[in-house]
Structures are given as structure tokens and as C-alpha cells.
Amino acid sequence: MKAIFKTMSVIVAVLVVCSLAVVTANAAGKKIVVGFSQIGAESAWRVANTESIISEAKKYPNIELKFSDAQQKQENQIKAIRSFIAQGVDVIAFSPVVETGWTPVLKEAKRAGIPVILSDRAVDTDDDSLWVSFMGSDFVEEGRRAAQWLVDNYERLKNPAKSMQVVNIVELQGTVGSAPAIDRKVGFEEVIVKYPNFKIIKSQSGDFTRSKGKEVMEAFMKAEGKKIDVLFGHNDDMAIGAIQAIEEFGLKPGKDIIIVSIDAVRGAFEAMLDGKLNCTVECSPLLGPQLFQAVNDLMAGKTLPRRIVTEEGVFPQEVAAETLPTRKY
Numbered sequence: 001m002k003a004i005f006k007t008m009s010v011i012v013a014v015l016v017v018c019s020l021a022v023v024t025a026n027a028a029g030k031k032i033v034v035g036f037s038q039i040g041a042e043s044a045w046r047v048a049n050t051e052s053i054i055s056e057a058k059k060y061p062n063i064e065l066k067f068s069d070a071q072q073k074q075e076n077q078i079k080a081i082r083s084f085i086a087q088g089v090d091v092i093a094f095s096p097v098v099e100t101g102w103t104p105v106l107k108e109a110k111r112a113g114i115p116v117i118l119s120d121r122a123v124d125t126d127d128d129s130l131w132v133s134f135m136g137s138d139f140v141e142e143g144r145r146a147a148q149w150l151v152d153n154y155e156r157l158k159n160p161a162k163s164m165q166v167v168n169i170v171e172l173q174g175t176v177g178s179a180p181a182i183d184r185k186v187g188f189e190e191v192i193v194k195y196p197n198f199k200i201i202k203s204q205s206g207d208f209t210r211s212k213g214k215e216v217m218e219a220f221m222k223a224e225g226k227k228i229d230v231l232f233g234h235n236d237d238m239a240i241g242a243i244q245a246i247e248e249f250g251l252k253p254g255k256d257i258i259i260v261s262i263d264a265v266r267g268a269f270e271a272m273l274d275g276k277l278n279c280t281v282e283c284s285p286l287l288g289p290q291l292f293q294a295v296n297d298l299m300a301g302k303t304l305p306r307r308i309v310t311e312e313g314v315f316p317q318e319v320a321a322e323t324l325p326t327r328k329y
């Protein structure tokens with residue numbers, strides 16, 4: 001009982017410190033300083049995400065953004081967060097490269113009374129009081145959507161010479177330990193397991209990059225060759241790299257090998273128009289508007305929703321031509 005009371009008192013004290021910081025910043029009429037730690041620039045998605053954050057911040061004269069690029073390294077993100085704490089920013093936001101390993105630095109932010117917003121990806125920690133809101137996609141649902149599109153459309157799209165008895169899938173996973181790689185795999189398998197003729201025969205990380213996607217697909221082609229019926233790419237960039245590997249092997253991507261990937265970046269639409277990619281599942285990087293709305297709400301003393309889920313769609317090849325001109329990234 002005593003321990004529960006002690007924990008409750010600590011939580012209340014932290015909340016009071018946070019609200020005082022908010023009130024003080026606003027009352028003095030000074031800018032709200034936001035420290036944002038970005039993962040890097042591994043994909044077209046990430047570049048669009050950075051652009052969305054930087055351009056949206058510029059629309060708010062009351063906000064000063066301190067932006068830091070971690071070049072794919074967790075240690076750099078931790079350093080950046082520590083530096084934001086030392087500078088006494090008002091809010092910290094970040095997109096965690098991997099799910100685990102954040103608890104100590106987030107505790108430091110909490111002790112300093114700085115609220116933390118998770119943007120795009122979640123963290124895995126026992127203490128949910130270490131962050132105030134998580135905004136971004138439902139990655140498990142994206143994996144489910146990719147798999148559902150595949151089982152619904154494979155027979156119609158497959159090379160007529162191929163059988164429906166066994167459908168061999170190769171999977172290019174995202175960054176090892178990252179929330180989208182973990183969750184998309186879970187969602188995809190959750191659906192695929194209901195269709196025993198669909199089997200994942202190879203699965204490896206391509207680190208969300210085009211070059212690694214190509215490299216891993218080359219190895220898949222070498223090992224399995226014509227046995228491969230389907231490629232599931234955890235993002236479009238890896239699928240686009242893999243398309244090159246398939247062509248170099250002498251097969252036709254989108255025909256000999258059906259390809260579904262995630263993000264819905266312009267490059268994916270262009271590949272669909274060329275008939276080389278069959279479907280892309282949307283994952284929106286345009287999180288800037290939500291982020292700075294949330295920062296302003298927080299600083300105005302409002303309680304943020306714990307989870308803000310981005311609404312997204314599925315774009316098969318058939319709608320690529322009409323949809324491409326409307327794409328913003």
C-alpha cells in the first residue's frame with residue numbers, strides 16, 4: 001500500500017512539474033522549443049516524413065524546432081535526446097529506430113519534466129508514463145492488409161504456368177528490432193496462416209533500404225530462383241531494389257513474381273505503372289501537422305490522446321494511373 005502511494009505521489013509530482021513548465025513557457029510568451037530526433041534517411045518514406053515535420057514547424061511562429069538526424073543509429077538518438085534535455089526544450093518528439101533500450105533516457109526526460117511524444121514508431125517499455133502520446137500507423141494492420149490483398153488476388157494475377165497448390169513467398173523485412181518490421185510480420189502471418197498453400201520460404205532484413213533490398217533479393221533468387229511466386233516487402237524501397245534483382249535474374253517482376261509492399265510512395269506507383277509491382281499498402285509519413293497540433297495542445301494544458309492512428313488505404317496496380325497525380329510523397 002505504502003509503495004503504491006509512493007508511486008502515485010511520484011506520478012502526480014511529475015505531472016505538476018510538466019504542467020508548470022507548460023504554463024511558464026506560455027505565460028512568458030516565449031517560443032515553444034521542440035527537439036525532434038529523426039532516424040535518418042533510409043527510405044523515400046523517411047525523407048517525406050522529415051520534410052513534413054520541418055515544413056509544418058515553419059508554419060508556427062510560436063514554435064522553434066531543433067531537428068537531429070541519427071543516421072540510423074540508436075546511440076545517436078539517445079545522444080540527441082540527452083542534448084535536448086540538457087538544453088531544456090519544452091517537448092521532445094522522436095521516431096525510435098528500434099523498439100527497446102529507451103527506458104533510461106526516457107526516465108531522464110521525465111525527471112527533467114519534459115513530455116515525450118512518439119512519432120511514427122512505438123517503444124517497448126514497462127513504464128507507459130514515460131511518453132504522453134504515440135502518433136502513427138497501425139503496422140500490424142498494414143501487414144494484414146498486404147496479406148489479405150495477396151490471398152484475394154494471387155490466383156487472378158499469377159503466371160498461368162504456376163500452380164495454386166503451393167505459393168512460395170519471400171519476405172524482405174525492415175530494420176531488425178524496429179516496430180514496423182516486427183508488427184508487419186505479425187499482421188502478415190496472422191492472415192497467411194489461414195491459407196496453408198501460402199508459405200513464407202525465406203525471410204530476411206533488407207533494413208528498409210533499396211540497396212539492401214536488392215542485395216537480399218539477389219541472394220533469395222540465387223537460392224530459390226523460379227520457385228519464388230511472391231515477394232512481400234516491408235517497404236516500397238526494398239521492393240524497388242528487389243525488382244532490379246528479379247530483372248537481372250531474367251524474370252519479370254509483377255508477372256513471374258507477384259509483389260506487394262508497404263508505404264505507397266511515388267516510386268511504388270511508378271513501378272505499378274510499369275507493371276512491375278502489383279500492390280502497395282499505404283503508410284503515411286505526413287505526420288508533421290498532427291505533431292505540431294499535439295505540441296500546441298499539450299502546451300495549452302490539454303491532455304493528448306494516448307494513441308493517434310493514421311488513416312490509410314490500399315492501392316493495387318489497377319488504380320495507380322488515376323492515383324499517382326494525387327500523391328503527396
Ligand code: AHR
Pocket residue numbers: 042043044045046120121180208234235236237262263283
Ligand atoms: O516507420 C515507418 C517505416 O520506416 C516505413 O515503412 C519505412 O519506409 C521507413 O523507413
